[in-house]
Amino acid sequence: MSAAENDTNGTPDSPAGPRPEPLRFFGTTWVDHSGGYTARRIGVAVGSLAAAAAACFVLRLAYDGLAIADVGSFVPLLMVVMFAICSSLAFRHTWSSFTGRPDPDRQASLRGLLSIGFIGSLLAYFVRSLTEAPGEKLHRAEYDRAREEYARRTTRRSGNPSKKRRRS
Numbered sequence: 001m002s003a004a005e006n007d008t009n010g011t012p013d014s015p016a017g018p019r020p021e022p023l024r025f026f027g028t029t030w031v032d033h034s035g036g037y038t039a040r041r042i043g044v045a046v047g048s049l050a051a052a053a054a055a056c057f058v059l060r061l062a063y064d065g066l067a068i069a070d071v072g073s074f075v076p077l078l079m080v081v082m083f084a085i086c087s088s089l090a091f092r093h094t095w096s097s098f099t100g101r102p103d104p105d106r107q108a109s110l111r112g113l114l115s116i117g118f119i120g121s122l123l124a125y126f127v128r129s130l131t132e133a134p135g136e137k138l139h140r141a142e143y144d145r146a147r148e149e150y151a152r153r154t155t156r157r158s159g160n161p162s163k164k165r166r167r168s
Contacts, residue, residue, distance in 0.1 A: 016154075018146035023135050030136045031143070037133070045129040052122040059083060059119075083116065090117030094124035098135050 020028045025044050029035040066076045093102070093114060114121060128134040 017150045018143065020143045021139050023133050023139060026133045026136075030133045030139065041129050041133060044134070045126055048122045048126040048129065052119050052126065055119050055122065083119070086113050086117030087120035087123075088117070089120065090114045091120030091124045094121040095128070098124075098128055099138055101138070 020031045022028050023030055026037065026040055027035070029037045029040065063076055063079065066079065089110075090113065093110060096102070125134050
């Protein structure tokens with residue numbers, strides 16, 4: 001390492017100010033859309049849609065298993081309704097988590113419901129990745145706010161404040 005790469009303590013020099021929070025599958029490439037950002041978005045969209053399709057296929061096999069077991073008409077209907085409701089709730093919860101930080105206590109209480117409705121979460125991820133990295137809008141707003149606050153804190157005042165004229 002050269003002397004320019006180190007500060008006075010011998011540690012690598014890091015940029016001052018707030019650092020962007022990495023997103024799953026994207027790291028910090030969402031900040032300036034570099035490092036294969038578009039390819040990653042396409043990969044996330046295709047991957048989440050493929051995972052949702054595979055999950056639907058597995059659920060179809062489970063439904064066929066119930067039909068073969070001849071458990072009646074109520075149990076398969078209950079299964080379909082349960083997965084439909086849980087998936088729609090998971091979609092809504094996942095979608096809202098892209099625009100605001102979810103409450104950790106509520107997140108913990110909904111963990112079972114979200115795991116049953118995982119198809120809804122996958123579909124929300126797919127739809128959001130068509131326009132941006134999932135969660136990018138929230139992280140960008142927080143990062144921009146942190147940069148503005150940092151700039152406001154670090155700007156220096158001009159002149160001596162004690163010599164400032166008082167308004168009468």
